[in-house]
Amino acid sequence: MKRSNLALVIMLFMFAFAKAQDLAVLKYKGGGDWYSNPTALPNLxxxxxxxxxxxxxxxxxxxxxxxxxxxxxxxxxxTGHGNVLFTDNDVENMRNYLISGGFLHIDDNYGMAEYLPKELKKIFPEQELTELAATHPIFSSAYRFPKGLPKIHEHDGKRPQALGLFYEDRLVVLFTTESDLGDGWEDPEVHGDPESVREKALQMGANIVKYAFEN
Incomplete structure (x- = not known):
């Protein structure tokens, strides 16, 4: 895309973002189950x-x-459990989306962490995923999480991590792993989580939504 055309497209997209207040599920290639946790987003x-x-x-x-x-x-x-693959077209499209004001939240439903970093490297080759400090505004945009990302489900016994990629000092990609927020958003009977755990997951999800819509 020519630079002049790209600038015009970005301006139009930024105008659209200013009016929009909605979210969508990202479909990707590679065989991973992008459609997992079907009740999670409606509940969030x-x-x-x-x-x-x-x-x-x-x-x-x-x-x-x-x-x-x-x-x-x-x-x-x-979200998903397995392999992720971004084609060249996906990479260009996603990069243009992110630098023009979009926000991508990737919630590891267990199994994505092995494949995701190399695909994100295609979008921002100059960056590595960086862990967010607990003082980052995304942990207090609506509800306070002074210790950072909450732990919702145990998988490997590792601590939860919120990792990010930035464009001009703006957080544009958030990768949450070893937390499994989406499982906490699902209907109560799906995983049998206590209400207090589900509440933490939903509150952190609300923080992400609020941050993405306002930044």
């Missing part, structure tokens, strides 16, 4: 609409990583 959206005054559609749509449809949404949610 309902929680946000009730508690942080968002007005999101309670039935999120799914959009392909290589489609311009992603530019209709200021926040993309990505």
């Amino acid at each position: 959206i309902t929680f946000c609409n009730k508690n942080i005054n968002t007005k999101m559609n309670t039935t999120p749509v799914s959009v392909d990583a290589g489609s311009t449809d992603i530019f209709q949404y200021p926040l993309l949610h990505m």
Whole structure:
């Protein structure tokens, strides 16, 4: 894309983001189950609409990583258990989306961490995923998490981590791993989590939504 055309496209997308308040599920290639946790986002959206005054559609749509449809949404949610593959078209599209004001939250549903970093490296080759300090605003945008990302599910007994990529000092990609927020957002009977654990997951999710919509 020529520089002049890209600048125009970015301006239009930024205008669209200013008016939009919705999120979508990111579909990706590689065989990973991008469609996992089907009740998670509807529950998170309902929680946000009730508690942080968002007005999101309670039935999120799914959009392909290589489609311009992603530019209709200021926040993309990505999850799964396995392999991730971004094509060259996906990489260009995702980079343009992120540098023009978009935000990508990737929640490791267990198994993504092995594959994801090399694919993100295609989008921002000059960066490595960096752990966010507990003082980062995303941990206090709506609810306070003074110790950083909460632990929702045990997998390998490792501590939860919130890792990020930045564009011009703005956090544009958040990768949450060893936490499994999405499992905490699902219907109570799916995983049998105590209400206090689900509440933490939903509150942290609301923080992510609020941060993405306002930054």
